[in-house]
Amino acid sequence: MTDQTPLRRNAAGIATALDVLRQKFGARLQTGAALREQHGHTTTWLPNQPPDAVFLPRETAEVQDVLRICTAYGMPLVPFGTGTSLEGHVNAPLGGLSLDFAEMNQVLAIHPEDMDCVVQPGITRKALNEELRATGLFFPVDPGADASLGGMAATRASGTNAVRYGTMRDVVLALEAVTADGRVIRTAKRARKTSAGYDLTRLLVGSEGTLGVITELTLKLSGIPEAVAGATCSFASVEAACAAVIATIQYGVPVARIEFLDALSVRSINAYSKLSLPEAPLLLLEFHGSEAGVAEQSETFGEIAADHGALAFDWTSDAEARAKMWQARHDAYWAMRALRPGFDAFVTDVCVPVSRLAEAVSAAAERAEADGIIAPTLGHVGDGNFHVALLIDPDDPGGRARAESYIGWLNDLAISLDGTCTGEHGIGQGKVKYLARELGANTVDVMAALKSAMDPDNILNPGKLFQG
Structure with missing residues (x-):
């Protein structure tokens, strides 16, 4: 791989850069321990690696000033949005500055x-x-x-x-x-x-x-569409649900959302969001268009689902009912954690060709059961992307190792199915070693060359995407 600046902490350079920033921006440069830890990460399973300081720029010119100072003294800089990424993107493994854009929000x-x-x-x-x-x-x-x-x-x-x-x-x-x-x-x-x-x-x-x-x-x-309809559809098996998804995409139904939840995920959102959905593999759908169009789309999907043995299919254009359904889906992370209060949640994602989705989801469930891991699964199955939340007892000395082994196995499975180790979470720190497995060393070398050309001192979010 193209050489990068070694991943070593530049303590002297960081100290000097912070002095220069403090002289320029005064108390706006913040170094409180709690704030720095907050900017290390929020929901990721990776260890917290806080920066040395946090700064909130107000305009592009301030970002320029900060970057010039960081480059001059070799201080790492990590951009920060809201901290919701899941693969350690905002961690600061070499320390440095977290650049929080909360005040550039217009x-x-x-x-x-x-x-x-x-x-x-x-x-x-x-x-x-x-x-x-x-x-x-x-x-x-x-x-x-x-x-x-x-x-x-x-x-x-x-x-x-x-x-x-x-x-x-x-x-x-x-x-x-x-x-x-x-x-x-x-x-x-x-x-x-x-x-x-x-x-x-x-x-x-x-x-x-x-x-x-x-x-x-x-x-x-x-x-904004004239009309929106939401639907729920339960199936006897993961395979039947995935087959209905494939048929829907191939048939050309312009579905706006089509989400999959396994039986365990359904159980969790029923308890957390006070719903009463059948605790079986479930598709949540949404259709956008005209009043007549969404009715036709809903009915067409219902026919496809029936052909694949759907257990129950209901659709509605009621805005309140749809909002409740999608809020429950968005709250699924917290719902799944509530299945085992006090447990850690290791969340990962992969994406495979839709035709391999049932195979991948079924294999993921079988591996979790064999490993003794509680692992509810859901995903954006219209494009083959799914997420697994591994619930791990923090008092189990082998739990973390089993979870990390599982995540590695799942990444390799997705790649072997001509998919990707991440459909939307990104590489960050958590999936660094899988990028070359997926794309090949030559491709990663080209990426590293681009990085070296644009950031020769490796100050921009070091330790992400590449091994070194």
Whole structure:
């Protein structure tokens, strides 16, 4: 692999850089222990590695100043959105500075006629959609957590709507970023397509803060549908549910959301969200369009489900009922944790071709049972992406080792099925060793060469994506 700066803590450089930052920004540079630990991680299963300090920039010029100082003294910098990533992206293994974008959270422009907007990276998806409400438009990428748009772009996030509206890769039209040496670059204009030079937009989307720091985003929006219908459909087996998904996609039903929950996940959300769904493999669906269109889509899916032995199928256009259903889905992480209070939750994701989904989900369940691990499973099955939450007793000395072994096995399984070790969580720290297995050493060498060219001192989120 292309040589990188060795992963060693530069204690002297960090101390000097913090002095310079303190002289420039005063008390805005924060070093409290609790705040630093909060910026190490929130929900990840990886150990907490806090930064030495936290700074909240208010404009791009301040980001430039910070990066110039970090580069001058060799201090690592870790961009921070809301801390909802799951693979250690915001950990600071070498210490340094956490750059928190909570104060760069404005909508800079909305262009209803072009169906796009320009935002700062710290705004969350829910806050953006509140701003858009009166325009008849909405931002469709919904990862569940109320994540920041900058963080979502950096990790190439997706979510429940991806089967119809795509991922962050598809909705970021352009971005502004600051490079390690403090230069501001703009990757594109607002045009819906371009053939002008390298596609730097998509190079930076998904780069996990290792190539540049995003300071502005131009996002593609969608029209709020005239009508929305939600549906639940239970099956006797995982295989039957997955077969219905495959048939639905092949038939061309323009489903907006199609989520899978195994029986254990259904049990957890029933208890946590006070629902009464059949505790069997379940699909949650949503259809967007005209009143007639969503009725037709719902009925068509019902026929497909019946052909695959559906046990129960119900659909509704009632907004309150749909909201309750999707809130329960978004609360699934906490619901699954409530199955075993006091247990740790190791959450991982993989993605496989939809035709291999049933095989992968079934194998994942069988392996968990063989390992004695409680492992509820759910996912965005319209694009083959699923998540497993491993519930581990912290007092079990071998529990963590079994969980880590399971995650490694699942990553390898997905890769062997021509899939990926991560559909949306990203590589971060947790999946570093699987990137080369998936893409090959030559491909990772090219990535490392790009990293070296754009960040020769390896100050931007070091220890992520690559082994060294």
